[in-house]
Amino acid sequence: MDAFNLLKADHRKVEELFSQLESASGQAKMRVFEQIKMELELHTHIEEKFFYPALEKPKQTHELTLEAYEEHDVVKKLLQQMSRAKSATEEWEAQAKVLQENVEHHVEEEENELFPKAQAALSEEDIEELGEQMAAEKERKQRTASKSSSKKSANKSASKSKSASTAPKRARASKSASKSTGSSKKSSGSKRSKKSTKKSRR
Numbered sequence: 001m002d003a004f005n006l007l008k009a010d011h012r013k014v015e016e017l018f019s020q021l022e023s024a025s026g027q028a029k030m031r032v033f034e035q036i037k038m039e040l041e042l043h044t045h046i047e048e049k050f051f052y053p054a055l056e057k058p059k060q061t062h063e064l065t066l067e068a069y070e071e072h073d074v075v076k077k078l079l080q081q082m083s084r085a086k087s088a089t090e091e092w093e094a095q096a097k098v099l100q101e102n103v104e105h106h107v108e109e110e111e112n113e114l115f116p117k118a119q120a121a122l123s124e125e126d127i128e129e130l131g132e133q134m135a136a137e138k139e140r141k142q143r144t145a146s147k148s149s150s151k152k153s154a155n156k157s158a159s160k161s162k163s164a165s166t167a168p169k170r171a172r173a174s175k176s177a178s179k180s181t182g183s184s185k186k187s188s189g190s191k192r193s194k195k196s197t198k199k200s201r202r
């Protein structure tokens, strides 16, 4: 798998999601946003774990890579801020616009500047290997995410059936359901460790 093709396919997918976000409204809009968030977090993760470290050393890609890390940080912060909202307020819409503009700028810079320079700096084998590594990591992450979400929905339906059959136990069942969602949120948060340490603040 060619690393550039994999990353470009991700870029096209996110572009498509952003155009869906523009036309969606209400809760459907928030669901599209959740998808964008998931895609961007996965994409920035695989780039930061495999792609950027390979491009930090070569002279011709060094500066652009440091810039790319910074751009990822801006995007991640915006995603965190936006994910706290329950509905699309005016402020949220403004953040969504800024997020889209940031992502578009980043994608343009990667595809027009970083990728051509990376193509020159890396060997064909490196590019293939990076592609394989990123594809495998994506698959692994997606599998973990779908496992935890099916676990969550199983918990939910279990507590639902409990409360349906025995009404007095309702309060207890819903308490345990909210407890379990809380703890899974916590564990996914702690997994998001910061990787890049070589930052040049501008």
Ligand SMILES: [Fe+2]
Pocket (backbone or CB within 6 Å): 044, 047, 068, 072, 106, 110
């Ligand atoms: Fe990126």
